[in-house]
């Protein structure tokens with residue numbers, strides 16, 4: 001996946017961590033423990049199970065203003081999916 005490759009390029013600056021994360025990544029696929037969320041954001045307290053999720057968070061969420069605003073109330077979010085869920089659940093509108 002191209003996204004993972006790009007993230008690896010960014011993660012290279014942290015020496016040694018890349019290989020360690022790779023090990024955790026491979027072992028995490030079989031485990032169901034909660035400490036799977038080992039991809040911690042360096043800028044906030046968010047933790048992610050998948051490297052790609054952390055990458056997406058860093059690129060689109062962390063430090064960014066919410067870009068999706070509910071047209072029916074003041075709810076705001078940084079991602080499209082939670083917004084669609086909000087509109088469906090809170091306002092009962094199917095989108």
Ligand SMILES: [Zn+2]
Nearest residue numbers: 041043044062
């Ligand atoms: Zn963050």
Ligand SMILES: [Zn+2]
Nearest residue numbers: 070072073075
């Ligand atoms: Zn709303």
